[in-house]
Amino acid sequence: MSATSSRLRWIPRLTLALLAGPVLAGVAGTVLPGLGWLPALGGHRLSLEPWRDLIATPGLLRSAALSISTGCGATLLAFATVLAILCACDGTRALGLVRRLLSPLLAVPHAAAAFGLAFLVSPSGWIARLISPWPTGWERPPDLLTVNDPWGLALTTGLVLKEVPFLLLMTLAALPQADAARSRTVALTLGYGRTAAWIKCILPRVYPQIRLPLYAVLAFSMSNVEVAMILGPNTPATLAVRLTGWMRDPDLTNWFRAAAGATLQLALVLSAIGIWRLGEKLAARLGRSWIFAGGRGRSDLPLRLIGFGLAGLATVPIITGLAGLAAWSLAGTWRFPDALPTAWSLNTWMRAAPDLAAAFAESLKIAAASVALALALVLASLESGDRNRERATGAAMHLLYLPLIVPQVAFLFGLQIAGILLRLEGTLAGVTAAHLIFVLPYIYLSLVDPWASLDPRYATAAASLGASTNRIFWTVKLPLLLTPVLTAAAVGFAVSIGLYLPTLLIGGGRVSTLTTEAVALAAGGDRRLIGTWGLLQMLAPFVGFALALALPALTWRNRRGMQVHP
């Protein structure tokens, strides 16, 4: 036993090193070129030249401001929406419905969701068609800037819609630890309305557990590229979109400017997180005096109705938008303002099939490899934790969030250079390694709670029957945890399928996945083609989840004690 434990002991550290190492190295590989130091490109001296170039870039201030306004706006709105939904629904049966509607949306890649929203709200989208020609009188698509608007409103909306499911599910996962049900009963019997009860008794205890996910949402919203390319403004685009353009520029002098810009992006995100942290402290202080005053907040029906309304608003647009993708992919003739195509056809699918198949195969290879590696590392880490009686510390959990909180552009640039130097750029291996950095945290987060809550008496019973620790792992723990392990794999699969920027930058444009190809179509505006790519991109993750549900059901069809009751 001691021999096994010492053999596994290094695995958790290796896992964290694989996570944090590339991020930190990538940041260094971004900040230094931003200061002119990049020996491979002849930059041997530190200088502020890249920063001067950056500042002289026309529209830079506006790009940076857009990054702040859309990112912070989307995070605040998503958080407020989640609060309103939970205040209204938690402890009622409506919550189950909300959970069932929002969970699948988590698996939808950002790009597909953004395309869906664009198809819904664009001047020739479904909403415009439904209100045309009556009552608007529009015979042709109106000349309105509902997508790519210069203020980034469409972008903000898209981000909110995609982040609400994530935040809501993270909060729901934290509720049991906050003793939510009993706290609510106490508050209700003391005369508190449901909204006040939730905010005063449950939120303060849930918040520490959703703080890191919130920071991840803030960082992603401020610095994402694919949603901003599809829904965001063009004149100028957000900072991250422009940086991505420079990083892919064949003119290598632009790389120094890109590195400086990526450093600026990192600074913006870190400042925003710092300000959010101050806001937390202020809110806690105000909250304490609000609680002390003892107001019962009993007439909260209007607030709760808003919450129910928001629950609908958070689900319906994406679902209809995705239906829009399907409709366009099968559309033959579809004139404005017809609500549905007048002729259906498989032409687009036939035309795109060879490209779709090639990109799908590429996506599948990368996802399967990165998920398999991540799963092996995470399982070995958890098992090592059991054998050495070690639990992940708070610091380890923070490291886990590093790739999700450091903006992607801020470290992928450094990794791109490293990839070129190591001759990994443009290879499947390089892209897989980059995906591993993002897949690992999600697989770990999905597995850590189910793993910890497995009744330890099963292992004890097996050990007392003489089973070795290895045998217990393979024949007791792993089978008992089959469902969560497969679910975690499906989560990782969905993450990998949806990754855009790592694939683009490390792939150097030579690795074409469903996501890179779909996003590349955004500029062209061929709706039928976007519909097919978006739809396949969206459906791919669901194949993973379907398998994750079907396999255990099939394996355990004769085992009543193993049935899952979601």
Added chain:
Amino acid sequence: MTGEGLFFDDVTIGQGGNTLLTLSTRVTPGEICTIMGPSGSGKSTLLALVTGTIDRSFTVTGRILLNGRDLTGLPPQDRHVGMMFQDDILFPHLSVAGNLAFGLRPNVHGRAARQAAIDAALIDAGLEGYGDRDPATLSGGQRARIALMRVLLSEPGALLLDEPFSKLDATMRDQIRGFVFDHARANRLPTLLVTHDPGDAAATGGPVIEIGDSRT
């Protein structure tokens, strides 16, 4: 006049076609009525019915009146029924004083007035000067007294006790039991105690209702 106190008017609780329990009784102000029964006999369900947090899978007939007011259909927050649980459920994110302030009625206005009411409650509980403490640092008996004070500061019309002494050790149990019962009588609260400890029932000096093993 249906009168004062907590009146159970032909109440039956059923689930899936089976009758779980029936109850018809009046608990007068200051009286402590004990409901005895084995676990699974529906004692806690009865309390959930009074507080308005009963699960929808139960079918209920009859009415419950508190000081002449029909509680049927009222949301929990409008019932003014205070409850002490098996665990004290003090909020860990608030100080001891914060927990008491949470219970204190909102019509006590102003920081000074609220602080004074909380200080008085702390003295009453024999815990003067404990206001700034973290509830986690208190002993089981101290926590139970704070939990009772939190309920009393909300000035409920009735008090429900869901085996609140079962997790205390024997010497502490007598002391806290006396403390809770004295306060219930002094505040003239109709009080319903559910327990399976005969010692609890004996200490109330009030009526004892056995509810049985209607389920097997």
